[in-house]
Amino acid sequence: MAAVAMVGCCSECNKKECGSETSCDKQAAVVDNIMTRRSIRDYKDEPVDREQMAKVLECGIYAPSAMNMQAWAVRVVDSKEFIDGVTAIAVAQNPKLKEQEGFRNLFRNAPTVAFIAIPEESYSGEFDSGLLAENMMLSAWSMGIGSCCLGSVIPVMNSEEAKPYLERLALPDGYKLMIAIAFGYPAEETPTAPARDASKAYYIE
């Protein structure tokens, strides 16, 4: 069983002989961006610049999707009133949330949140939206914007109390929330990567 190894002609490329400085630089930038991205769980109060967020969204929708159906809907919220309102509901449901160190909001203190929804009946929506989300998070990281997937907020958003906020997202009929993603300028040092299990991916001869 051989793990998928990274063996390059230089420290920055993954080919035995790429023969191109430019190609090495491009690969190095992409690989570095992927490998250094971490989930950020504390943010500055300043919402993400909307022009930057527009680029992040564009990168998201250029992700591959099954038959290019783009079976997703994305809503971005940078309204403090919205974020604080959902937070108040979550705290009422679970007062222990407020005990978390530095707790300011339910979204890991993010000032900007993207809500991603998929059709209730879709064979590829979960996969497609995952690709969309990763494109968004990686493009954001390349611009100095941190992010964190937040599955934990979905039950709150789907609760009876949060109905007015869910309605404000104006999701298409038949869509359900899949994930929320916190975005913002990091207010913490980039964390160390949690351990990965390289034995999960290998060639079969």
Ligand SMILES: Cc1cc2nc3c(=O)[nH]c(=O)nc-3n(C[C@H](O)[C@H](O)[C@H](O)COP(=O)(O)O)c2cc1C
């Ligand atoms: C579908 C999904 C749901 C997640 N939900 C949460 C969450 O509710 N809260 C949280 O702090 N992190 C959440 N995360 C972030 C993971 O904990 C994180 O990606 C993982 O520990 C690896 O760390 P890294 O992103 O820094 O590489 C979620 C990630 C994914 C992909």
